[in-house]
Each structure stands twice: as C-alpha cells, then as structure tokens.
Amino acid sequence: MNRVTKRTWMMAIFVALLLGGMAFFAGEYALKADRWVVATGSPHVYNNSNLGNGTVVDRDGVVLLDVSGNRAYSDNAETRASTMHWLGDRNGRIQAKAVANYAAILAGYDKVNGLYNYAGETGVESLTISAAVQNAALRALNGRKGTVGIYNYKTGEILCAVTSPTYDPDNVPDIAGDTSGKYEGVYLNRFLQSTYVPGSIFKIVTTAAALECVPDIESRTFTCTGSYEYGTEAVTCERAHGTLDLKGALAHSCNCSFAQIAQLVGRKNMEKYVAKYGITDTVSFDGVTSAKGNYDIKDTGGASFAWSCIGQHSDLINPARFMTFVGTIAAGGKGVEPYLVSDVTRGEETLYTASGKSTGRIMSEATAKKLQQYLRNNVRTIYGDGNFPGLSVCAKSGTSQLGGGQKSNAMFAGFVMDEAYPLAFIVVVENGGYGSATCVPILSQVLPICKAALDSRN
Numbered sequence: 001m002n003r004v005t006k007r008t009w010m011m012a013i014f015v016a017l018l019l020g021g022m023a024f025f026a027g028e029y030a031l032k033a034d035r036w037v038v039a040t041g042s043p044h045v046y047n048n049s050n051l052g053n054g055t056v057v058d059r060d061g062v063v064l065l066d067v068s069g070n071r072a073y074s075d076n077a078e079t080r081a082s083t084m085h086w087l088g089d090r091n092g093r094i095q096a097k098a099v100a101n102y103a104a105i106l107a108g109y110d111k112v113n114g115l116y117n118y119a120g121e122t123g124v125e126s127l128t129i130s131a132a133v134q135n136a137a138l139r140a141l142n143g144r145k146g147t148v149g150i151y152n153y154k155t156g157e158i159l160c161a162v163t164s165p166t167y168d169p170d171n172v173p174d175i176a177g178d179t180s181g182k183y184e185g186v187y188l189n190r191f192l193q194s195t196y197v198p199g200s201i202f203k204i205v206t207t208a209a210a211l212e213c214v215p216d217i218e219s220r221t222f223t224c225t226g227s228y229e230y231g232t233e234a235v236t237c238e239r240a241h242g243t244l245d246l247k248g249a250l251a252h253s254c255n256c257s258f259a260q261i262a263q264l265v266g267r268k269n270m271e272k273y274v275a276k277y278g279i280t281d282t283v284s285f286d287g288v289t290s291a292k293g294n295y296d297i298k299d300t301g302g303a304s305f306a307w308s309c310i311g312q313h314s315d316l317i318n319p320a321r322f323m324t325f326v327g328t329i330a331a332g333g334k335g336v337e338p339y340l341v342s343d344v345t346r347g348e349e350t351l352y353t354a355s356g357k358s359t360g361r362i363m364s365e366a367t368a369k370k371l372q373q374y375l376r377n378n379v380r381t382i383y384g385d386g387n388f389p390g391l392s393v394c395a396k397s398g399t400s401q402l403g404g405g406q407k408s409n410a411m412f413a414g415f416v417m418d419e420a421y422p423l424a425f426i427v428v429v430e431n432g433g434y435g436s437a438t439c440v441p442i443l444s445q446v447l448p449i450c451k452a453a454l455d456s457r458n
C-alpha cells in the first residue's frame with residue numbers, strides 16, 4: 001500500500017513537471033515567438049544582424065534598401081549616406097533597430113502559420129522620412145558633426161532625422177585608420193542616441209514654467225547690466241541688455257533676466273515643470289528608445305541654479321525628445337510623439353499602419369499659445385523671416401558652452417506655425433559656434449525641401 005502511494009506520487013510529480021514544462025513553453029511561445037523568429041541570427045529575417053527580407057522605401061516610394069535578394073541600397077550615393085543610420089550597414093556596426101522592428105511582419109511571419117512563403121512576393125516597409133529632405137540636411141551640415149530632426153507635429157511622422165558624420169555603406173572609408181577625427185562617433189545615431197548641453201534653447205522651458213507659475217510674470221521687467229551677481233559668482237551676458245520684459249528677455253536671450261526669472265520660478269517649480277514637460281524623458285518609437293536627458297539641481301548655489309535655467313550647469317537634452325517638446329508647444333500643449341515607420345504592405349495587403357501616440361497634455365493651451373507668440377517674435381525680430389520665405393517660423397537659438405576651451409555647440413529649435421506645414425525641428429551642430437549664425441542657414445536650406453515634400457502629398 002505504502003509503495004503504491006509512493007509510486008502514484010512519483011507519477012503525479014512527473015506529470016506535473018511535464019504539464020508545467022508544456023505550459024511554460026506555450027506561454028513563452030505566445031509571448032516571445034515573434035521575438036525568437038526575429039532574433040539576431042535568424043537567417044529568415046536577418047543578414048549580418050540587419051533586416052534580411054523585403055524592401056524599405058521613403059515617404060514617396062523611393063527605394064532605400066532592397067533585401068529581397070542581395071542587400072542593395074539606393075543607387076544614389078548621397079541617399080545611401082543620409083539614410084544608413086536607419087537602415088543599418090553591411091557589417092552590423094550600425095543596427096537598424098526601428099526598421100527591423102517590423103522584420104517578422106515583413107518576412108511573412110505570424111503566430112499561427114509561422115514563417116509564410118509568399119511565393120517570392122516580399123513586403124514593403126514605408127518610412128516617414130524623405131530621401132530628398134535627408135540629403136538636403138546632410139548637404140547643409142556639410143561635414144560638420146550634428147543632427148537635423150524635423151517631424152510633423154500633427155501626425156508624428158518624422159520627415160528628417162539625419163546624423164553626421166556618416167558614410168556610404170557601398171564605399172566604406174578607412175574609419176579605423178582615420179586620424180583627422182572626422183569619423184568620431186560615426187556609428188552613433190546622434191538624433192536618437194546623443195545628449196547635448198542645450199544652452200539657451202532651454203530658456204523655452206524656463207519661460208513656459210514662468211508663464212505657468214508666476215501669475216504676474218508678463219507685467220514684470222528685468223534689468224540687465226551685463227552681470228547679475230551672487231556673492232563671488234555671477235551670471236553674465238555678452239553685453240548689457242537694459243530693461244526687458246519676459247518676451248524681450250527670451251528674444252534677446254538675456255542671461256541676467258533669466259537669472260531673475262529663475263528666482264521667481266524657484267527650484268521646486270523648475271523640477272516640477274521639467275518633469276511635466278518630459279524634457280529629460282526618453283522618447284520611444286518603432287521599438288527604439290532615445291537617450292535620456294539630465295536636469296539636476298541638487299547641489300546648486302544661486303548662480304549654478306540660474307545657469308541650470310539657462311541650459312548650462314549639468315543640463316543635457318536629447319534631440320528627438322526636445323524636438324517633440326517644441327512640437328507639443330506648436331500643437332497647443334498636447335501633441336503627438338514622433339515615429340519613423342508609416343506602414344508595411346505586401347501586394348494589396350496592409351500588414352501594419354502607424355498611428356501617432358499622444359503626448360498627453362503637458363502644458364495649458366494658454367501657455368502654449370503665449371510661447372508660440374514669443375517664439376514667433378524671436379524669428380520676426382531677431383533671426384529674420386527672410387530666411388524662411390513663405391513660412392511662419394517660431395524658434396529659439398542656443399550657443400551651449402562646453403568648457404575646456406571647446407568651441408560652443410550651435411543649437412536651434414522651434415516649429416512652423418502654418419496649417420499646411422506643421423513641422424517642428426531641432427538643429428544641432430557640434431562645436432558649431434553661435435546657434436543662430438550656424439543653424440539658421442542649415443534650416444533655411446532644409447525647410448523648403450520639407451515644404452515641397454508636404455506639397456507633393458496635398
């Protein structure tokens with residue numbers, strides 16, 4: 001009797017283990033099968049850890065990459081260089097994670113049927129970027145390191161996300177042997193993976209916070225003598241700006257005024273609004289996630305706290321995230337997050353269609369409207385509307401000091417306030433010097449191409 005009970009128990013344990021194992025496998029299969037099939041090394045989907053099946057096209061149907069046979073990039077060398085950081089290279093040094101996010105769908109995989117053979121008919125993955133815009137931006141950067149990001153703040157479509165330096169994947173230069181430094185960080189997608197000291201583009205954040213939490217902020221004035229002192233430390237301007245209101249302080253990018261505005265906003269509110277606006281958050285789309293920014297005022301004194309509100313101190317922003325922030329201002333305080341892949345099709349069949357994810361409301365509509373007016377005033381009175389014919393551009397420049405004798409980074413962020421051209425942008429040129437002097441000419445070359453890209457759809 002005793003022995004029989006023992007055997008029964010043993011059997012029960014084995015059966016339980018078997019069933020448990022099967023349940024575990026079924027669960028894992030249900031949850032992870034699509035990840036297994038696209039795991040790096042899966043020969044159906046990848047070659048050299050990049051997409052290995054189907055065709056990738058730009059927003060106008062221009063073929064950027066054909067991997068139905070051998071891996072073939074665009075026949076235009078400039079397009080190959082300007083889009084490679086999204087498509088991946090031949091050696092797997094640059095991984096096309098966003099594009100490869102749809103590799104399983106593109107390869108004809110589904111959970112029930114597994115990998116399907118569509119009798120040679122491969123899928124087409126359409127990106128939101130325009131090869132013409134990418135090329136214009138790369139040409140405008142002209143070998144300088146940095147990024148140009150532009151997206152439609154109503155739909156979320158990224159029209160431009162260029163990173164420089166880059167190279168032609170069909171004509172790979174001797175990167176390892178280069179001593180000039182021009183390929184430094186070449187494998188990095190600066191739009192997505194880099195963070196930068198924002199400099200004065202961060203004044204948009206401080207202005208927004210001031211509008212939201214200092215009730216009489218618009219009726220106040222600030223005096224700039226060229227230096228605003230805190231004991232032995234000081235916040236300085238390149239010249240004395242005299243007396244300015246909030247709008248004027250932003251237009252003239254007056255550090256001394258912003259030191260006073262920072263005091264009115266206060267530390268708690270700066271932390272609160274930086275968090276509410278998502279300035280240091282990551283941005284995620286198509287299976288990729290951007291680098292995280294930084295805003296840390298824990299150990300700041302009066303002057304260093306003021307500098308943190310001017311985009312210096314230890315502030316860091318990611319270009320994709322900051323572009324989304326200014327786009328949200330343009331959209332009235334509640335916007336759409338950017339994305340790169342618009343759809344995946346096979347023949348007549350649509351296998352995937354993107355939809356822009358809402359940012360949620362990050363600021364009141366009144367604050368957003370006021371910022372639109374202020375940033376519009378910047379371009380009208382300081383940067384010059386003549387640089388952007390036919391477009392109502394709203395923007396703020398930044399010249400972020402890096403210390404250590406390095407030339408400043410040039411920054412420019414803003415948006416177009418036209419119904420037909422809902423574009424938000426960020427331009428970064430590393431060691432580019434003055435923000436407006438360096439970035440305005442770049443943007444003035446790229447925006448007309450964006451305009452044409454949108455017109456061709458209308």
Ligand SMILES: [Zn+2]
Nearest residue numbers: 224237241254
């Ligand atoms: Zn000043």
